[in-house]
Amino acid sequence: MFSFIVRRVAYAVPTLLILIIASFLLMYAAPGGPFTTERALPPEVLKNIEARYGLNDPLAVQIWNYIWNVVTNFDFGPSFKYRDRSVNDIISQGFPVTLTYGIWSFIFAIIVGLSLGIVAAIRHNTTADYAAVGVSIGAQVLPNFVMAPILVLIFTLWLRWLPGGGWNGGQIEYVIMPVIALSTSYMANIARLARSSMLEVLNSNFIRTAKAKGLSERNVILKHALKPALMPVISYLGPAFVGMITGSVVVDMYFSTGGMGQYFVNSAFNRDYSVMMGITILIGVLTITFNTVVDIVYAWIDPRIRLS
């Protein structure tokens, strides 16, 4: 187990390095720069600004300086757009927001998704099954940019129960709609995966044996069927978790949460190179970490898998 983790970390370093260099090059290949404005800046003014941000160095030097600062000082540089903030400031303000509604979405998606999927599989081809499948297909076909306005229409404009957006330090009434909008499609995926794998497991020989031995249905499902049925769901949960806690562009923009998701798009539009890099690296690290976690959970659930 320990050597497995060490090996994963060793792989992560070159992966991240490639990620950084590739993003850096792609970013600079895009036309325009952070200080491209409507009225072209006088050359002397532009020169002063570029000197301040080290943009006048050769690209290789810039990449080296960047990596060096990240590794030695954990310093991701100043934002080019938000002049009074560093990338660390921006992430430490935006990430807790997405983390909050992301974790709630994750819990909500798992509980509702798994329940729907398992009930549908156990009551295969009954009304309960059709209802569960109906709900999850409904949730799947309603993308969050459709879901969000519908929620606002109902809860803000008609019922006047919830504010139409904002975050306000994460008070509960500001969190509800982002969680629903973000989690529904994940929930639907979990329900579908759980249902089909549960059905497969329920039709396998060892379950038939268990039933033949006269075990109660409850015991058969909880003790024998659930664990193997969860395998495909778990491999889906790793990337899904990262996706949820790093937020969604649509949710952040629509509900004006101030979360991190919006920076995916905004930093690209603004050519805010340092914010773009910071977020890319953060998501890279999280993805690698949670894929590792999924592998460990896998081995723990399925003894046939060895971490070697």
Next chain:
Amino acid sequence: MKFTTMFKLASATAIVAALTSGAYADKMHPETGEKLAEDQTFTYRLLDGIPTLDPQLNEDVSGSDILRDLFEGLLNQDAKGNLIPGVAESWEANDDNTVYTFKLRDDAKWSNGDPVTAGDFVYAWQRAADPATASPYSWFVELMSIENAAEIIAGDKDPSELGVEAVDDHTFKVTLTSALPYFAAMTTHATTFPVHKATIDEHGDQWTRPENMVSNGAYKLTEWVLNERTTRERNEMYWNNDKTILDKVVTLVINDENVALTRYRAGELDRTEIPSGQYPALSKELPNEATVFPRLCSYYYTFNMSDKGPEAFKDQRVRQALSYAVDRKVITDNILQAGQYQAYTFTPGATAGFEVPDVAFGQMTQEERDAKAKELMAEAGYGADNPLKFDMLYNTSEAHKKIAVAMSQMWKQKLGVEATLANMEWKTFLETRGNQDFELARGAWCGDYNEASTFLDLVTTPSGYNDGKYSNAEVDQLMVDAKTSSDASANYTRVEEIIADEMPIIPIYHYTGNLMLKENLKGWPVENVEQNWYSRDLYKVAE
């Protein structure tokens, strides 16, 4: 919010309310006598997060709106845009208008109680020009024609050599390189606001955080969550605090204009922009809230007249024909539908001291223009057998697309011209246009100050915004002369006539501001075409 904080806040509010309720119960507006609302909080929508609240680094319109509340410069504007005293009680210029002396009021204070002195202005103005500050707006100091500004920005002179001087604590003297007639008006701009040196020295980049900021305006910053909200509250130290009525101003970032409108309807906002195309419906539904007023902004298309541009556009007749054939009335009345003005000149008619000249093609009927356009096209050698073809470029947006489609259809029907539409994401668009890699491109400009030169400078050869690379020696000279002339209106009229004749750009329309303003919010300066509004002039009446 933790329970304890919430409890403390609630009890504090209760105590304050108990103490002041007598005063509030029948509080009237001192001048109009209207009954004031108890809650004097103004909440409005911002399209995007504020990039910076450092006056010298700011380059953003919505940032300036907040900065005018947090800081006070030498002069302010009233509801009509006239200059009124700010920190400066009075000002005078020498005979040839090259030295300005401002007398500062002695009761102006920073939010920490320090007096505001001439030295604070000297520091702020030097800071704006200093290459070490790396301000994208340092050119504004150069535009103000302050002595040595250009050399300091270029790094050839030390910032201390800028032509500004604190004669004593309450006398601020500025030396200019030329007699700029609108110099005083430029001191209402955020770049020129004073900043508190001790605070900046102590906190560096972090000085604009609410917990660190020391400011001298009617409000102080109490909350700033990037890309979510800002809050500013009454500054008790402000010299004219007794006249301030609004206690608190909140901005909420809402990227989508339709979402903002929904939240406005839900009562979460007092002000939001009217989404494009929705003015006719909203003005019927909420006539007392949908507000329209002229703005100092122009929408136009620019021909690429550089060597990289198409040969056809070097022919004046072609440029004229294309401009004539655009039916501006269709664009303003059928597409935009929010009171925009048809444009035949570059400078909007709302600009102070600018008389819209009767340029010839503006006086014709559209039928006459169309007939003339056909004639000119034929003369230039284009027709059904040899159609003119070019690309027209705009930055990605539904509204720009509608206009581009309409224009290309007008050209196709009237002149047989085949214009191909191309759109690009903003920065790519700017880069492409700035490198002259286009044929015909969209442009828009809002005035930096209320004077025609802020527009007409853009058609001069050295302008950083002249992406079409139009160059006319007479225009250049007229604009140089205008900078020192006591009445430049004849120069501006002449420049507009030259533009209308040579047609380097196709003026399309002049903007209007379109806002939804809650009925109980009063004092919005609709007549201030620069929209330099100050929260301390606003108030809420009881419903």
